[in-house]
Amino acid sequence: MPRSIGLLAAAAFLAVVVPSSGIAGAGEADWPAFGHDHSNRNFSPLSQIDRTTVAGLRPAWIFQTGVTGYFQAQPIMVDGVLYVSTTANHVAALDARDGRVLWTYTHKARTEKIFGPPSNRGVAVSGGLVFEATMDGRVIALDAKTGRLVWDREAVRPEEGESETASGLTEALGGKAVQGSSRLGFKMPPLVAEGLVIVGVAGAGYGLHVEDEKGGLDGGAVVGIEGGYGRRGWLAAYDARTGEERWRWYVTPSEGWEGSFVERTADGNPLRRDIAQEKAAAPASREAWRVGGGSLWMTPAFDPALGLIFVGTGNPAPQNFGLSRPGDNLYTMCLVALDVHTGKLRWYFQQVPHDEWGYDVAAPPFLLDGPGGAKAVASASKTGWIYVHDRATGKLLERSAPLLAQKNLFSPPSAQGTVVAPGPLGAVSWPPTAYDGRLAYVQVRHGATTYTVRTVPASGGRPEIRFTETGEAKGEPSFSTLTAVDLANQGRIVWSVRSASRLSGGTLATGGGLVFSGEEDGHLDAHDAATGETLSRFQCGAGISGPAITYALDGRQYVARGGSVCLNSELGLDEWISCRVQAATGCGSLSK
Numbered sequence: 001m002p003r004s005i006g007l008l009a010a011a012a013f014l015a016v017v018v019p020s021s022g023i024a025g026a027g028e029a030d031w032p033a034f035g036h037d038h039s040n041r042n043f044s045p046l047s048q049i050d051r052t053t054v055a056g057l058r059p060a061w062i063f064q065t066g067v068t069g070y071f072q073a074q075p076i077m078v079d080g081v082l083y084v085s086t087t088a089n090h091v092a093a094l095d096a097r098d099g100r101v102l103w104t105y106t107h108k109a110r111t112e113k114i115f116g117p118p119s120n121r122g123v124a125v126s127g128g129l130v131f132e133a134t135m136d137g138r139v140i141a142l143d144a145k146t147g148r149l150v151w152d153r154e155a156v157r158p159e160e161g162e163s164e165t166a167s168g169l170t171e172a173l174g175g176k177a178v179q180g181s182s183r184l185g186f187k188m189p190p191l192v193a194e195g196l197v198i199v200g201v202a203g204a205g206y207g208l209h210v211e212d213e214k215g216g217l218d219g220g221a222v223v224g225i226e227g228g229y230g231r232r233g234w235l236a237a238y239d240a241r242t243g244e245e246r247w248r249w250y251v252t253p254s255e256g257w258e259g260s261f262v263e264r265t266a267d268g269n270p271l272r273r274d275i276a277q278e279k280a281a282a283p284a285s286r287e288a289w290r291v292g293g294g295s296l297w298m299t300p301a302f303d304p305a306l307g308l309i310f311v312g313t314g315n316p317a318p319q320n321f322g323l324s325r326p327g328d329n330l331y332t333m334c335l336v337a338l339d340v341h342t343g344k345l346r347w348y349f350q351q352v353p354h355d356e357w358g359y360d361v362a363a364p365p366f367l368l369d370g371p372g373g374a375k376a377v378a379s380a381s382k383t384g385w386i387y388v389h390d391r392a393t394g395k396l397l398e399r400s401a402p403l404l405a406q407k408n409l410f411s412p413p414s415a416q417g418t419v420v421a422p423g424p425l426g427a428v429s430w431p432p433t434a435y436d437g438r439l440a441y442v443q444v445r446h447g448a449t450t451y452t453v454r455t456v457p458a459s460g461g462r463p464e465i466r467f468t469e470t471g472e473a474k475g476e477p478s479f480s481t482l483t484a485v486d487l488a489n490q491g492r493i494v495w496s497v498r499s500a501s502r503l504s505g506g507t508l509a510t511g512g513g514l515v516f517s518g519e520e521d522g523h524l525d526a527h528d529a530a531t532g533e534t535l536s537r538f539q540c541g542a543g544i545s546g547p548a549i550t551y552a553l554d555g556r557q558y559v560a561r562g563g564s565v566c567l568n569s570e571l572g573l574d575e576w577i578s579c580r581v582q583a584a585t586g587c588g589s590l591s592k
Contacts, residue, residue: 038304050514063092065090071087074547075546091105114135114136121430133187141243188200189299197238202295204292205231258326265350265352267399288326292316303367306392308340314332322355328354356468364430368388368437370389380433381427385403386400387399388400400493403493407419408420413453422445422448439529441483443481480499496532523544
């Protein structure tokens, strides 16, 4: 029976036995990397679970980590072993057939000073090693057979160089309590390519939050205080054998980060910027790049033939307040192509110059054959489009139809409050997009945000402070859709299905003509990939937050997915990963 890391017991479920048919070869039966392989497509050719058998999904087994938090990790399955990480950066190796624990690694963080809520989005497995990048700024390698620590590289101390602290800003904001800070750590699953372990830091543009008298947020998040508040994001490569750093690329360059003060996005949308005001402020802000932000949220895609990796970059700092960082703020809010061997920039496409809305390029890019058979890379955006680029040059080949209704897009924050749709959670945020060779399947969040510029008057020798606050736009619709986009036909929307609750965790497409998508109310949904029809809904008993995978062993196809289980007020949230056979997917009722 599976057991847990920590104190909580795990519940086990029997699997339904199904005839082995339609199973691909052994090499295709694994899920060896984030996104399935270096293309990041989140697609598997396995087809035993199809339109006719998916209604028979039954729990096979379930594993509880015993750690509180939101389970966002995508498992990895190699040679019958499932590798999974927790929010606390612990790692477990499980028998992929029955969930039996083979070994566990317990991570001992060197600092509690991390940014935001703890989370980890997965590990990488290659060459007999398991690689993880941690919230406390370390990159580690474990022996895949035993869990023994092979090497441990401290890449960054989260608190070093932080440009603001909660306590330091409390007095500045009129005595109100403040929570949060810009601290660097890792969330993304590493990419292993050409003998290198490649990861990027998050937290470079993280926001601060003003509390009200009850300890909650005072009307919204203070996500951009005027001045030098932020960190400088970077992506680095480490030798997979030794952990030695081989190269590092900084998102914000010391020269040229202001760009050309463009008035439109690269795809032609007006930005409604006050260019004259920005240029007037530029001389006093020449060093803004030092704290310019640019987190890296998710795993790059990799083209071995070109020797390029493709990764999205996050928002500039200070977040949502642009006057103290005039210019285009390169290379934040970009899809970039880097040389895998050196980290040198080959090309970039900036989706949102001088961002003031939190439109990080957070979703993992994926590789495809684009229009005319061009070797392409695609990026699903928070702004509500999917962009398709030539991999070698970055040329924009195609922009999809809008994924949602946009409102006042790129209108700047104001003292009166500007309602903009989509808001900082996107259209499409960090969860992965599945692509089956023709259609891309996207979880789309529909909703609007009010961006309001606030002012704290000067007092006691302290100058006036301005910041941008965000809050949910009242009276605006808020819902999610699972949307299919034909990237072989000018990005046309093929179908779009509204979900009963907010979607989370991304999508998985399979050779059985299915798309799996999770909901925060605990449902795992299986849709007909051609029409969007819901063929199966399984209530997992708790919200789904981690990306799903599928694999095959002994003539059976499994689907595995992680999530967070609400236990009670004392225990908080427990993480789980479960599995189902012949429709195996990691759900079911949990017992305590």
